[in-house]
Amino acid sequence: MLTTHPFDDDHLKEECGVVGIYGVEEAATRCVLGLHALQHRGQEAAGIVSFDGSRFNAHRAQGYVADNFSQHSVVGKLTGHAAIGHTRYSTTGENSLRNVQPLFGDLHFGGFAVGHNGNLTNAQMVRQELVKRGSMFQSTSDTEVILHLMATHLRGSVIDRLINALHQVEGAYSLVCIAKDMVIGVRDPLGVRPLVLGKLGDGWMLASETCALDIVGADYVRDVEAGELIILDKRGVTSMKPFGAQPKRFCIFEYVYFARPDSVVDGKSVYESRKLIGAELAKEAPAGADVVIPVPDSGVPAALGYAAASGIPFEYGIIRNHYVGRTFIEPTDQIRHLGVKLKHNANRAYVAGKRIVLVDDSIVRGTTSKKIVEMMRNAGATEVHMRISSPPTAHPCFYGIDTPERKKLLAANYSVDEMRDFIGADSLAFISIDGLYRAVGLPARDSRRPQYCDACFTGDYPTALSDQEGGMVSAQLSLLAQPA
Secondary structure (H helix, E strand, C coil), X not given: CCECCCCHHHCCECCEEEEEEECCCCHHHHHHHHHHHCHHHCCCEEEEEEECCCCEEEEEEECCHHHHCCCHHHXXXXXXXXXXXXXXXXXXXXXXXXXXXXXXXXXXXXXXXXXXXXXXXXXXXXXXXXXXXXXXXXXXXXXXXXXXXXXXXXXXXXXXXXXXXXXXXXXXXXXXXXXXXXXXXXXXXXXCCCCEEEEECCEEEEECCHHHHHHHCCEEEEECCCCCEEEEECCEEEEECCCCCCCCCEEXXXXXXXXXXXXXXXXXXXXXXXXXXXXXHHHHCCCCCCEEEECCCCCHHHHHXXXXXXXXXXXXXXXXXXXXXXXXXXXXXXXXXXXXXXXXXXXXXXXXXXXXXXXXCCCXXXXXXXXXXXXXXXXXXXXXXXXXXXXXXXXXXCCCCECXXXXXXXXXXXXXXHHHHHHCCCEEEECCHHHHHHHCCCCXXXXXXXXXXXXXXXXXXXXXXXHHHCXXXXXXXXXXXXXX
16 A cells, blocks of 8 residues: 655654553543543554553554544443553564553562553663573563563562662663552653653643643643652652662753654743744754745744744745545555655645745655655745754664664765755755754753763764664564564
């Protein structure tokens, strides 16, 4: 079948989204709504596990949240006052039901389920050791390592076992977990992935982003801190810091692209941050043009900022069709070529005869940008200048984002001038790494101690990459790397 995402296919894919609710009747129903708000973080599968005071209930399925949790016959079975949910995008390898989260296990102390946003960078090494000791894995997800580490640690409470397991893993994780009459949230010591705490009536809520709180009417309380573990139970909220303080390295790309524009991330409005990024980009890389055009939808806030700072009018020169599904018709060569217009089409009246500035969030392989530039020229643009609201993506991410191998990243193999020639633009410019830091409120990047995780731009990875450094990258990518 013909994919109708020819523009989206070349974007970095969002990781996953998690929701946890405690102390609210019909917790799973609210969990469904929260997952709807986080659908942008993963479109391949979704799952919910609830607890009703005596038993755990679960439903997991491939596809969109609305396709699998709209029927009362499904949600009505997920009874209880506590629930966790997960919406998933698999980065590589198998997309199958056995990898859909939350993952559940009947352990020595009782039932336990976990949903994970991020990626464990030593999961393959830990997995191999666990298999040697007799563990039998049911999925190819790195998240299952956590369950097995807890199962094989025979001392202490649920919390003790979870902490022990997390002390043995590396990488990025924001987790929501459910055990008997409690919901747990935890962020890795560097806080790479987001997680927030909200108040929902007499109960509590955890979510990847504040937009999930908004949809169910929960009040934002605060971000879960880097290295913090939060327990939601009948006593309320209990917080602990079991991992020791480390310099925070939150993923800066959340501001550029991943988070929803209406979310507040790490105390900053994502929408406002993207406008400020666009304004900084206009200062660093001005262009003589008649109109600023966003690449929808992710380029819109940055394009607004660019237009305001440059004084060049903003127009929707590309119109997106939001009602096209994932597949359409059997492809022939001709139909495949036309398929690019199924989801995006030039707004010719605002393009023809104009010098245009196209604003997008990133260039990965470059195939998307090439198609967009060609579309603008075919619509009559006299000049096409492309501006990117992130630095060149020259390194793969190992923390739960779908990036190609480095040899497939355009910026890893070509200079900016060569990239410009490849996409066919009259000029091409990216925001600088210091410009990106200025836009999110810092004077510049501290190269000795970076304030964010920016490894996809700089190659400065904040954690060990044990599986890759151990020569296991091919095994991990083909077998395991199913980041949450």
